[in-house]
Amino acid sequence: MDVTIKLFDNNEIKDSFENYSVQALADMLNDQKKVVVVIGSSVVQRQQVARVVPEREAPGNVEVRLTDGTTITAQVDNYIPQEIADLLNDNSKSMSALGDIVLQRYSVMRITPKSEPVE
Numbered sequence: 001m002d003v004t005i006k007l008f009d010n011n012e013i014k015d016s017f018e019n020y021s022v023q024a025l026a027d028m029l030n031d032q033k034k035v036v037v038v039i040g041s042s043v044v045q046r047q048q049v050a051r052v053v054p055e056r057e058a059p060g061n062v063e064v065r066l067t068d069g070t071t072i073t074a075q076v077d078n079y080i081p082q083e084i085a086d087l088l089n090d091n092s093k094s095m096s097a098l099g100d101i102v103l104q105r106y107s108v109m110r111i112t113p114k115s116e117p118v119e
Contacts, residue, residue: 002055005039007048015040025052026097049095051103060099065110074099079113 001020005013017040028037029046037046053072060073076084076099087096088105096105 003040004053004055005042005044006050006053007044008050009048013039013042013044015042020054022097022100022102026093026095026102029095029102030093047094049102049104050107051101053101056100059114060101062099062111062113064098064101064103064108065112066103066107067109068107072101073114074101074111076100081111084111 002014002016003020005015007013025039028034029049031037031046034046036043037049038044039049039052051066051072056075060075062074062076062079063071064074065071084098087098088108090096090105094104094106095102098111
């Protein structure tokens with residue numbers, strides 16, 4: 001799976017995974033014992049990663065508004081607002097797996113389901 005890795009210095013790295021696991025990636029980025037991590041074929045200082053977003057054919061079903069003014073989409077299969085709030089309020093982690101993306105929890109301003117098109 002092709003992904004875009006956004007860093008806090010506003011650089012982006014395009015890379016790919018053979019076996020993309022959003023939870024495994026979030027766990028690796030939350031590992032306090034590591035200074036750098038391997039994401040795809042890139043070696044990155046883990047604290048510089050702002051988010052990892054997969055390239056997908058269709059947009060996700062939720063919109064995520066970030067503190068830098070960016071709006072991205074995520075594919076969240078079971079959208080339950082309270083569970084997402086609990087995930088983002090977990091102080092033991094700085095990076096959260098939200099659907100098919102990994103993002104720094106402090107960067108989230110708002111998450112809303114995407115509106116269905118009116119026909």
